[in-house]
Amino acid sequence: MAKEYAVEIRNLIKEFPSPFRRKKHRAVDQVSLTIEPGEVYGLIGPNGSGKSTTMKALLGLLAPTEGECFIYGRNSLKVDSRQNIGFLPENPYFYKHLSGEETLDFYGKLCGMRGKMLRNRVAELLELVSLTDAKDRQLGGYSKGMLQRIGLAQAMIQHPKLLVLDEPTAGVDPIGSRQIRDLILQLKQQGITVFLCSHLLEQVQDVCDKVGIIFQGKMIRDGRLDELISMKGQKELIMSGVSDELLERIEKMIADDPQAKLLQAGSPRTTLERLFLSEVEKATD
Numbered sequence: 001m002a003k004e005y006a007v008e009i010r011n012l013i014k015e016f017p018s019p020f021r022r023k024k025h026r027a028v029d030q031v032s033l034t035i036e037p038g039e040v041y042g043l044i045g046p047n048g049s050g051k052s053t054t055m056k057a058l059l060g061l062l063a064p065t066e067g068e069c070f071i072y073g074r075n076s077l078k079v080d081s082r083q084n085i086g087f088l089p090e091n092p093y094f095y096k097h098l099s100g101e102e103t104l105d106f107y108g109k110l111c112g113m114r115g116k117m118l119r120n121r122v123a124e125l126l127e128l129v130s131l132t133d134a135k136d137r138q139l140g141g142y143s144k145g146m147l148q149r150i151g152l153a154q155a156m157i158q159h160p161k162l163l164v165l166d167e168p169t170a171g172v173d174p175i176g177s178r179q180i181r182d183l184i185l186q187l188k189q190q191g192i193t194v195f196l197c198s199h200l201l202e203q204v205q206d207v208c209d210k211v212g213i214i215f216q217g218k219m220i221r222d223g224r225l226d227e228l229i230s231m232k233g234q235k236e237l238i239m240s241g242v243s244d245e246l247l248e249r250i251e252k253m254i255a256d257d258p259q260a261k262l263l264q265a266g267s268p269r270t271t272l273e274r275l276f277l278s279e280v281e282k283a284t285d
């Protein structure tokens with residue numbers, strides 16, 4: 001039996017009419033990708049490279065010019081293929097006068113949920129996205145990070161098997177981004193398949209099993225993250241308590257080996273994001 005992917009995109013082409021030219025603009029050009037159930041897939045690429053268009057085609061919000069998209073084996077142009085999907089769009093629109101709780105209640109009712117089941121689910125999601133304390137505040141007063149988190153909760157209201165997140169951390173500061181990253185990791189542990197796009201490459205690296213790099217509508221590289229970023233033929237040792245003398249001996253051993261070559265020695269660096277987070281944490285304490 002053929003393998004059933006959570007997501008399968010086959011040779012997707014999407015063209016848009018150009019108002020001032022006869023030729024159409026090809027936003028997505030022969031993109032193919034597969035996501036297995038429970039995997040987190042990150043689509044990365046510069047602005048305008050076709051990430052959102054690919055996601056919208058997968059969600060059946062845009063009809064492909066050519067090619068096909070499947071969700072758990074069903075063509076995504078068929079409405080029933082989308083029953084088990086949650087979607088966080090790039091710029092989600094919310095009713096600003098509703099509270100966080102009312103917002104989730106509203107989306108739950110749109111999905112046909114009612115009564116105790118809905119109340120329990122809303123409470124569970126508010127807890128999950130750490131907004132229980134802010135549940136009665138109107139969304140007009142929420143920060144960008146809180147809005148993205150309520151957006152994520154909205155996308156999860158009916159226990160989706162697949163979550164599609166278009167830049168879930170857009171406009172969110174590093175602390176808010178870290179919270180969203182942790183949430184995605186929690187969803188992954190629950191076995192939920194996630195298809196996301198983001199410009200925060202470090203976060204993509206932290207959460208994704210597979211990555212695709214899209215450029216000018218074309219998939220230029222994709223595969224398992226650990227395979228894509230491993231430096232073939234190189235080894236790394238990170239040591240503590242190493243004296244200068246020991247380091248010299250190690251360097252000499254490497255120099256004496258006819259095959260080996262020391263490429264880099266020094267102190268490992270943290271990332272700017274980690275430095276920022278630890279400094280803010282220290283200042284908060």
Ligand SMILES: Nc1ncnc2c1ncn2[C@@H]1O[C@H](COP(=O)(O)OP(=O)(O)OP(=O)(O)O)[C@@H](O)[C@H]1O
Pocket residue numbers: 016017025027045046047048049050051052053054090
């Ligand atoms: N509805 C549309 N009509 C015409 N052109 C469109 C439409 N939607 C997208 N495009 C064009 O398609 C190309 C790809 O856009 P898309 O939004 O998919 O890029 P993206 O990679 O998501 O960009 P960003 O990182 O800035 O969100 C762009 O050139 C964009 O202008």
